[in-house]
Structure formats: C-alpha cells, structure tokens
Amino acid sequence: MLTRRHLLASALAAPAILRFGTAEAATTLKISHQFPGGTIDKGDFRDRLVRKFAAEISKRSGGELAAEVYPNSSLMKTKAQFSAMRKGALDMSLFPLPYAGGEVPETNIGLMPGLVANYDQGLSWKNKPVGKALTDLLADKGIVILTWVWQAGGVASRSRPLIAPEDAKGLKVRGGSREMDMVLQKAGAAVLSLPSNEIYAAMQTGACDAGITSSTSLISFRLEEVSKSLTSGAGQSYWFMLEPLLMSKDVFDKLPKKHQDILTSVGTEMEAFGRQGAQDDDKGVAKVYEKAGAKVSELDAATVGKWRDIARDTAWKDYSARSANCANLMKLAADVT
Missing domain, CATH: 3.40.190.170 (Bacterial extracellular solute-binding protein, family 7)
Incomplete structure (x- = not known):
C-alpha cells in the first residue's frame, strides 16, 4: 500500500x-x-x-x-x-x-x-x-x-605558487581529470580526485596543497580564503x-x-x-585574490608549452590508447587549431 x-x-x-x-x-x-x-x-x-x-x-x-x-x-x-x-x-x-x-x-x-x-x-x-x-x-x-x-582555469595554492611543472614536486594537487592527474604525477605531485565544490574543505584541512579549477570556481568556492597564491589562466592556460x-x-x-x-x-x-x-x-579572479592578500602570477607561452609537452607524452598517448573512439576524438580535436 x-x-x-x-x-x-x-x-x-x-x-x-x-x-x-x-x-x-x-x-x-x-x-x-x-x-x-x-x-x-x-x-x-x-x-x-x-x-x-x-x-x-x-x-x-x-x-x-x-x-x-x-x-x-x-x-x-x-x-x-x-x-x-x-x-x-x-x-x-x-x-x-x-x-x-x-x-x-x-x-x-x-x-x-x-x-x-x-x-x-x-x-x-x-x-x-x-x-x-x-x-x-x-x-x-x-x-x-x-x-x-x-x-579556462588557474591554480589556487595554500603555500608556494604552482606555475611551471617543476613547482609541482611534493605538492598534493587536485587536477580535475584523469589526464590532468597524469601530467601532475609526471611533474612529481601527488594527486586528489574530487569535484571542485570539495576543494575548499580539502585545502582547509591540508589534505590538498593546491587546486586547479576554472576561474569561476576559484571565485565562487571562495578558495582565496584558504590560499596564499594564485596562478591565473586569464592570459594563457593549459587547463580548459x-x-x-x-x-x-x-x-x-x-x-x-x-x-x-x-x-x-x-x-x-x-x-x-x-x-x-x-x-x-x-579577468576578475586576480582582483579577488589580490584583495585577500594572495600572490598572483600569470602563465606565459613557454610555461604553457612545458605543460603541453608533458601532456603530449603522457595523457594524450594514454587517452588515445584507451579505445578506438578515444583515438578518433583525440585526432579530430588535435586537428582544430
């Protein structure tokens, strides 16, 4: 009944x-x-x-x-x-x-x-x-x-800035996807898999040292409250x-x-x-973090290129090898310049 x-x-x-x-x-x-x-x-x-x-x-x-x-x-x-x-x-x-x-x-x-x-x-x-x-x-x-x-995305960090791949060594980082995690691991980071609405708590407790996420989420989830540095993706970014x-x-x-x-x-x-x-x-994320006292850095073409080189040798190859559909999508996406 x-x-x-x-x-x-x-x-x-x-x-x-x-x-x-x-x-x-x-x-x-x-x-x-x-x-x-x-x-x-x-x-x-x-x-x-x-x-x-x-x-x-x-x-x-x-x-x-x-x-x-x-x-x-x-x-x-x-x-x-x-x-x-x-x-x-x-x-x-x-x-x-x-x-x-x-x-x-x-x-x-x-x-x-x-x-x-x-x-x-x-x-x-x-x-x-x-x-x-x-x-x-x-x-x-x-x-x-x-x-x-x-x-586009950037990086909020509890401590030192995470700008170039060499900065990732020893940090616990949230990347946002399996492939981004592969790149971070190759750079020497430990990775965490969690949605963006859980980054704040992870950074607050120290379980996460840095979170990579969209500019909007960097603002909306108030990550500036638990961050000392921001790497902005406003000019260029390897994370879209x-x-x-x-x-x-x-x-x-x-x-x-x-x-x-x-x-x-x-x-x-x-x-x-x-x-x-x-x-x-x-454009607005830098102002939010500067107001909170965080150090703000930007990416240049050479640094984005370093991340892309690691991705091409790890994540791109791994994704393409997963299935025929993945290989086709990767090829078609790489053709779009």
Whole structure:
C-alpha cells in the first residue's frame, strides 16, 4: 500500500513533471548542478545561465515548458548527475564533462591538458568533426548537449605558487581529470580526485596543497580564503574544461518537436553568455585574490608549452590508447587549431 510518504518521495524523484492546469499540461524540467546558487542577475554565471535558460524556454513556449533549478548539488550528488540523466532519472545538468570519465572514458577529452588553448578553439569544436563525433557518442550514451560552455582555469595554492611543472614536486594537487592527474604525477605531485565544490574543505584541512579549477570556481568556492597564491589562466592556460548544459536524451526524445526546437535554440543562444561569463571571471579572479592578500602570477607561452609537452607524452598517448573512439576524438580535436 502506498503511503503519503512514498507518494511524496516519488514526486520529488520524478523528472519532467507534468503540471495540469485548466488549459493543457506544462512540462517542468529539473536542472541540477554543483555550483553556488544565486539569482538570474547575480552570482556564479553557470547558475545564472541555467536560470536564464529556464526563463527563456518558459517564455517561448507560452508556459508549456518550465524548469526548476537545483544548485549546490542539492538535488543529487555531483558525480551522480551524469548517470541519472542517462537513465532518465534527471532531466538536465550543467556538468563538467570529464566528471563522467569513470563511466564513459571518452568524455575525458573535455579536459585534456594543453589541447585547447583559447575560447575560439574550444567553441569551434561544436561545428567541427570532433564536435559531431562527441555529440554522436554522447547521444549513444543517452545524453544531449544543449549548450557548449568552455572555461579556462588557474591554480589556487595554500603555500608556494604552482606555475611551471617543476613547482609541482611534493605538492598534493587536485587536477580535475584523469589526464590532468597524469601530467601532475609526471611533474612529481601527488594527486586528489574530487569535484571542485570539495576543494575548499580539502585545502582547509591540508589534505590538498593546491587546486586547479576554472576561474569561476576559484571565485565562487571562495578558495582565496584558504590560499596564499594564485596562478591565473586569464592570459594563457593549459587547463580548459568543457562544462556543457546537458539533457537526458530519454526525456528530450519524449517531448514534442516544438519543445525540442525551443530547447536546442535557446541552448545555442546561451553559449555567448557562457563565454562572456567565463572570460569576465578570468579577468576578475586576480582582483579577488589580490584583495585577500594572495600572490598572483600569470602563465606565459613557454610555461604553457612545458605543460603541453608533458601532456603530449603522457595523457594524450594514454587517452588515445584507451579505445578506438578515444583515438578518433583525440585526432579530430588535435586537428582544430
């Protein structure tokens, strides 16, 4: 016998809720992400992006589509979101793609150190063979990409700056992907695998000496409070992560075409906002850390080249050897200059 408690639990877990009004059903999508929540006008740009997306799909559908945003991993744990979307148990997430690497190894192409050098290069993937190959692969795994979002990254450190590979020796570092970890290990660091929303606690306790993450996360997760130095990725960076707005293909396919068209068109339009938000934070992160008393350093082309050389000899080769799909994605991505 179903109890009231069971019914409530089922309602909370169910994706793509149909709300019935006097006219016709409205589909309410749940969007989950790990980043701090704010408003449509203030806060982490990734949270703002999904709120703008939600407002726009509601407007264009005349209220037939709606979305509820769940920041701070408040709906489910960070790394569980990808699997949940594949199963149709979660509608959407703005998700760091390499977090899915344990489940779908090919997704680690989304944080391949030294592979993407700037926003133009990363965002051009969408309309190049590498973008089609990645889109097709994700679709086969039950995932639709709605918005391509790339972010440059930097390093927050509890002690000495981590700029060049030789600075990594003896440090415990969070890299953000299996491949970045390989590069750090080659440079002499010990590595930690954890999502960006757990870096603060790890650095606070001393479990982590330095965290590499996006400029936005360096700000939003207040890492300046536990850091004495910052290496900014504003000018150049060897660390670019693909953090797209993703949707469950199972949920997407069940929607009428007019709603699918709204979702894809609004998703594409959000890409300019995502790029601007990422680049604004690339510029703003130094001010945040300087104000907190941290030493700020920048990367030059020669230093980025050192990291890329290590990556080419370790992570790139390892990734390409994992499967035919990985080898193909790596080749296609390397062709984009």
